[in-house]
Amino acid sequence: MNPSPKKNYNNAKPFPKNSNNNNSRRKSSPKEKKIDVAPKNEVKDMFMAWFKKNRSIGQIMTKGDVVTNIIKKLDSKQDSALAEAMKELKDYGFIEVQEDGVTLVLTKKGYDFIS
Numbered sequence: 858m859n860p861s862p863k864k865n866y867n868n869a870k871p872f873p874k875n876s877n878n879n880n881s882r883r884k885s886s887p888k889e890k891k892i893d894v895a896p897k898n899e900v901k902d903m904f905m906a907w908f909k910k911n912r913s914i915g916q917i918m919t920k921g922d923v924v925t926n927i928i929k930k931l932d933s934k935q936d937s938a939l940a941e942a943m944k945e946l947k948d949y950g951f952i953e954v955q956e957d958g959v960t961l962v963l964t965k966k967g968y969d970f971i972s
Contacts, residue, residue: 900942
């Protein structure tokens with residue numbers, strides 16, 4: 858006696874196998890990206906350490922200084938945080954950014970912070 862094939866009593870359609878149609882898949886909710894602030898803070902510390910060595914209000918950090926003392930020493934995470942770190946230092950009033958976007962000038966508030 859041969860066993861009878863199993864009957865499918867489920868009314869649901871079977872999920873298509875090996876389908877390239879990704880629209881039918883349930884999409885996960887967007888995850889909030891956790892931002893690591895350590896690299897940004899390290900970059901800010903690098904800028905302020907350079908100014909601290911020179912200790913004068915109005916000290917100018919040229920593009921060459923930025924490249925030599927900051928950019929060449931950055932790892933990939935710090936490199937992506939560079940612009941944000943500069944923006945925060947500017948927003949705090951510690952530095953002024955010249956028209957070229959790279960030359961930095963230490964302000965009185967920045968001098969007081971590092972002193």
